[in-house]
Amino acid sequence: MTDxxxxxxxxxxxxxxxxxxxGRTIGCVPVVKGQRLQGIVTxxxxxxxxxxxxxxxxxxxxxxxxYRTPHRAHKRASGVW
Numbered sequence: 001m002t003d004x005x006x007x008x009x010x011x012x013x014x015x016x017x018x019x020x021x022x023g024r025t026i027g028c029v030p031v032v033k034g035q036r037l038q039g040i041v042t043x044x045x046x047x048x049x050x051x052x053x054x055x056x057x058x059x060x061x062x063x064x065x066x067y068r069t070p071h072r073a074h075k076r077a078s079g080v081w
Contacts, residue, residue, distance in 0.1 A: 007032040008041070018046050 007030045008017055017029055021043065028042040 005030065009033065010038050014046070014049060017041050021046070 006020065006024060006026065008020065010031055010033050012031075021027070021029055021041075028040050030040050031038045
């Protein structure tokens with residue numbers, strides 16, 4: 001145990017908690033709201049979240065382009081590649 005306990009608020013992001021734990025080489029961080037203990041985040045919690053892919057950004061939705069261009073006669077390229 002250490003005299004200076006590192007805590008995080010309940011609205012802290014997973015990324016910041018993971019960086020805090022990694023930077024201080026600690027295995028768990030208490031989650032505190034005011035003076036009350038709300039929970040504890042452990043390394044196994046972070047690994048579980050990483051395994052499920054919760055923090056992975058989703059692919060942006062591809063929107064179909066629906067527009068028409070005026071009809072033009074297409075010219076073929078003249079030349080050899």
